[in-house]
Amino acid sequence: MTATLARPAERAPAHRTGTALRTAGRWAGALAGAVAIFCVLLLAKGADPVTALGDMVASTFTGASLQQIVVKATPLILAAMAVVLPARAGLTNVGGEGQVVIGAVAGAGVGLVVQGPAALPLMLLAGAAGGALWAGVAAALRLAVGVNEAVTTLLLNYIALDVMLYLIYEPWKDRHGSGQPATRPLEVAARLPLLSGTAIHMGIVIALVAAVAVWLVLRATSFGFKVSVVGGNPEAARRAGLPVARLILVAMLLGGALAGLAGVVHLAGVEFKLRPGLTTNVGYVAFLAAWLARHKPLPTVGAAFLLAAVTVAGDSLQLDSGLPAATVNVLMGLVLLAVLGWSRRAHR
Amino acid sequence: MLIVDVLTGGVRGGTAIMFAALGETLAERAGVVNLGTEGCMLVGALGGYAVAAETGNPWLGLLAGALAGALLGLVHAVAVVWRRADQFATGLTLMFLGLGLTSLFGAAYVGKAAPGFDPVPLPVLGDIPVIGEILFRHDPVTYLTFVAAPLLWFALNRTKAGLLVRTAGERADVLHVHGYSPGLIRTVAVTAGAALAGLGGAQLSTAYAHAWFEGMTAGRGFIAVALVIFAAWRPLWVVAGSYLFGAALAVAPALQARGQSLNQFALDALPFVITLVILAVLGRRTLRAAPEELRRVFAR
Numbered sequence: 001m002t003a004t005l006a007r008p009a010e011r012a013p014a015h016r017t018g019t020a021l022r023t024a025g026r027w028a029g030a031l032a033g034a035v036a037i038f039c040v041l042l043l044a045k046g047a048d049p050v051t052a053l054g055d056m057v058a059s060t061f062t063g064a065s066l067q068q069i070v071v072k073a074t075p076l077i078l079a080a081m082a083v084v085l086p087a088r089a090g091l092t093n094v095g096g097e098g099q100v101v102i103g104a105v106a107g108a109g110v111g112l113v114v115q116g117p118a119a120l121p122l123m124l125l126a127g128a129a130g131g132a133l134w135a136g137v138a139a140a141l142r143l144a145v146g147v148n149e150a151v152t153t154l155l156l157n158y159i160a161l162d163v164m165l166y167l168i169y170e171p172w173k174d175r176h177g178s179g180q181p182a183t184r185p186l187e188v189a190a191r192l193p194l195l196s197g198t199a200i201h202m203g204i205v206i207a208l209v210a211a212v213a214v215w216l217v218l219r220a221t222s223f224g225f226k227v228s229v230v231g232g233n234p235e236a237a238r239r240a241g242l243p244v245a246r247l248i249l250v251a252m253l254l255g256g257a258l259a260g261l262a263g264v265v266h267l268a269g270v271e272f273k274l275r276p277g278l279t280t281n282v283g284y285v286a287f288l289a290a291w292l293a294r295h296k297p298l299p300t301v302g303a304a305f306l307l308a309a310v311t312v313a314g315d316s317l318q319l320d321s322g323l324p325a326a327t328v329n330v331l332m333g334l335v336l337l338a339v340l341g342w343s344r345r346a347h348r
Numbered sequence: 349m350l351i352v353d354v355l356t357g358g359v360r361g362g363t364a365i366m367f368a369a370l371g372e373t374l375a376e377r378a379g380v381v382n383l384g385t386e387g388c389m390l391v392g393a394l395g396g397y398a399v400a401a402e403t404g405n406p407w408l409g410l411l412a413g414a415l416a417g418a419l420l421g422l423v424h425a426v427a428v429v430w431r432r433a434d435q436f437a438t439g440l441t442l443m444f445l446g447l448g449l450t451s452l453f454g455a456a457y458v459g460k461a462a463p464g465f466d467p468v469p470l471p472v473l474g475d476i477p478v479i480g481e482i483l484f485r486h487d488p489v490t491y492l493t494f495v496a497a498p499l500l501w502f503a504l505n506r507t508k509a510g511l512l513v514r515t516a517g518e519r520a521d522v523l524h525v526h527g528y529s530p531g532l533i534r535t536v537a538v539t540a541g542a543a544l545a546g547l548g549g550a551q552l553s554t555a556y557a558h559a560w561f562e563g564m565t566a567g568r569g570f571i572a573v574a575l576v577i578f579a580a581w582r583p584l585w586v587v588a589g590s591y592l593f594g595a596a597l598a599v600a601p602a603l604q605a606r607g608q609s610l611n612q613f614a615l616d617a618l619p620f621v622i623t624l625v626i627l628a629v630l631g632r633r634t635l636r637a638a639p640e641e642l643r644r645v646f647a648r
Binding site: 041045094141145146147148152154155156158162163166169170284287291323324327328329330331332333336337340341342 | 426427434436437440441442444445447453455562570571574577611612613614617624627628634635
């Protein structure tokens with residue numbers, strides 16, 4: 001049956017070198033344009049762009065910053081895989097943020113109840129299940145009543161945030177905590193261990209394993225192949241007798257589980273307790289990382305590291321130049337816009 | 349009366365969303381989704397507040413807010429229409445651009461006073477019991493929405509420009525045949541729609557909150573996008589939807605004023621939950637109402 005379905009054609013081999021050169025040129029031009037616009041904006045703000053960018057780059061390549069990049073890339077990689085997998089099935093999962101939050105909430109809930117060595121594995125499981133559940137709502141709405149998942153996942157993000165805030169401010173609030181409301185910190189046994197001698201937690205291993213697993217599943221399994229067919233042409237997939245609805249559902253559930261894992265890994269590796277502002281747009285940044293790499297799993301890992309570096313650079317921008325940390329969102333937005341719109345020829 | 353307070357608050361709080369949703373209706377009728385509405389509202393909110401603070405004239409602020417929104421919308425239009433970038437990814441990118449730009453240029457205006465719009469009860473109409481209180485004792489910008497929605501309906505359904513916009517959304521090929529450029533029409537529609545979103549943002553900062561703070565739109569732009577779907581791309585239904593949201597936002601303060609505190613976060617989630625439920629209930633019916641060219645974006 002699958003023999004009749006050809007894989008989507010790769011780019012024609014002819015003129016490959018010329019095309020590659022032109023592509024590289026276009027990327028370089030697009031990125032240079034983005035940085036140039038960013039410099040103009042900094043100038044308009046009265047900051048010296050050369051110093052600001054120089055400081056940004058310099059402080060990003062110190063040892064501590066490099067470790068920070070790995071730590072920040074960890075949930076990004078997982079949440080980006082939550083975009084990649086559904087995207088292959090033709091779905092737009094913009095709900096990474098909410099799935100990450102619910103993953104962290106589920107993990108924290110287990111961490112509050114379960115003690116001892118069983119806590120961490122159970123937390124990871126609960127986080128994945130929570131994320132899958134949250135993504136499942138959007139998938140169910142898409143399959144049952146045809147509501148577009150990009151819209152529902154966005155709405156679910158805000159609901160997830162309110163669920164978390166409710167728990168933090170009311171039933172799960174740490175009565176002995178001071179300052180900002182938060183849950184009781186996870187006990188040490190429930191935290192992810194650090195890689196020896198660094199500030200990097202084991203989550204990065206989980207994230208990289210997950211990314212390779214997604215790559216393998218998409219590349220080498222019949223499930224991955226069928227999902228790609230559904231994403232490429234759902235009508236053809238239906239005619240070929242593929243269970244389109246089930247494939248869409250599974251892709252979305254697996255994606256949600258990975259995003260949920262991102263949340264609980266971030267909780268057990270970095271935060272140790274739920275607090276407002278826990279996720280700092282991880283889900284949205286991950287969505288864009290996946291787009292940056294055009295939904296190819298391994299390049300997506302690279303894009304996640306790149307955007308993590310930009311985030312860390314943003315912190316140094318704040319420290320060195322006194323600009324708000326969110327300023328870096330401008331640079332990120334410009335780079336993404338350049339890549340989305342200007343890194344290849346527009347096909348008309 | 350609680351119900352009157354909630355409805356009054358609904359009109360007050362629904363205004364910003366309505367501007368944005370009307371703008372999104374315009375863009376989507378031309379066949380383009382602008383998820384960047386959130387970003388357009390943000391730059392509109394800051395642009396409006398900053399110009400009002402600098403010039404002392406809130407009307408100039410309103411204009412600046414619309415202009416700021418339009419500029420960001422133009423970026424979306426160029427990227428999506430002329431460069432064929434993905435609509436969802438570009439829209440989200442706009443949100444980041446809006447967040448970053450307003451954070452970069454807005455820090456100076458946090459906690460700074462600026463002249464804004466205060467409620468101006470309409471003569472006669474404002475004296476009608478109940479209805480007058482709900483509808484006719486607001487700031488002037490809110491009154492603008494009373495005409496904006498019917499105006500958009502008229503423009504879309506009864507003018508040549510509206511016909512061109514609708515054709516760009518339904519059968520772009522037909523425009524080609526008649527010598528029009530669907531790309532140009534979409535660009536104009538998206539930009540004008542984003543100007544309305546910017547206007548909504550400016551209403552939020554200069555008339556609703558009387559302040560600027562980072563991320564003050566708090567998802568209203570995304571609500572606007574969802575609202576357009578459940579309004580089935582019809583401007584007059586957008587009005588009803590916007591007030592429904594405004595009312596959901598107004599329940600919490602109205603209850604608190606009466607000494608009853610329902611959980612704040614449950615109420616914050618309410619508008620989003622209501623949208624989800626309505627989308628689920630309307631289901632495929634809404635999709636059938638979608639402009640043809642838009643269906644390609646939504647149900648790939």
